[in-house]
Amino acid sequence: MQITQSCAKCLYDKQKRNVQDEQYLQEIRTIIDGCDDHASAPYLVYLFNQVYEKHFGKLVSYKEIKKKYNDLVLSMEDVLKVRIEQASDPLITAFAFARVGNFIDFGAMDHVDEEMFVSLFEKEQLSQSDQKVMKSFLNQCERAKTFLLITDNCGEIVVDKLFLEQLHQRFPNLEINILVRGKEVLNDATQDDAEYVGISQYGKICTNGYPIAGTIYDMLPEETKEIFEKSDVILAKGQGNYESLSKQGRHIFYSFLCKCDLFTERFQVPKYSGIFVEEKN
Secondary structure, three states: OOOOHHHHHHHHHHHHHHOOOHHHHHHHHHHHHOOOOOOOHHHHHHHHHHHHHHHHOOOOOOHHHHHHHHHHHHHHHHHHHHHHHHOOOHHHHHHHHHHHHHHOOOOOOOOOOHHHHHHHHHHOOOOHHHHHHHHHHHHHHHHOOEEEEEOOEOOHHHHHHHHHHHHHHHOOOOEEEEEEEOOOOOOEOEHHHHHHHOHHHHOEEEEOOOOOOOOOHHHOOHHHHHHHHHOOEEEEEOHHHHHHHOOOOOOEEEEEEOOOHHHHHHHOOOOOOEEEEEEOO
16 A cells, blocks of 8 residues: 555654654655655555664564563453354454454554453444455355465454464365564564464464565565465455555455554544455456
8 A cells, every 4th residue: 555645744753753863863754755656654664663773773672562462362362262152153253353453553553552452342343344345255265275364463363363263163174374574573473472372273374574564575585475376365464464465456355443544534434443345456
């Protein structure tokens, strides 16, 4: 998705709030002004982070935050699993819960309200629009041989695991692959996180190769590109994956919560609304 002027301003303002250094901010401004039509917010932030490390050293680590939210949702796992299994359609309920997990996002938000997060599990349900997309999603999974889940955040990957469990039960012959970040970036999930929460039991883990909070196809390792291209159904979680993959002529399902003005305006929904869309090639 091409970056908008308002998004670029938001990215710059966030850097300005965090770092009061004129030389650094000038380099950030130069990156923004020089970006081409294909630049996405996750890619620009990746470039910003390289400039930051050049000036100030290593970025702030999110390892403790990641563990905190992985452990929080792991502590909820048994209760959520019972609710899923008792639902009229466990797979659809698991999908809805996995979308709630996208709330845990320290890229889009400075603070994650844990009470609001927990409360969303009581409210989340699929809209009429979601149900139409879900019908297409399930029909395609029925015919598919391979499925790729592109993950987003820690904590979220615990409910993604519950979703994959139900997907496997519904379509036991479906080969599942799971794409995570290649290196630490914000609170996004890496291979270590995938192993920690146990999602790796439902599919092969592959990575995007870099500390990028999105999926830049041209930068993917060759093995991951091959998995990507061979996947019959792709589900990408989170705003960052939508920003970096959409509008490229690929057939991808996207699932996320709208957590910033760019997304609420684009989809004409209130903040924290769930989105499920199918983009066809």
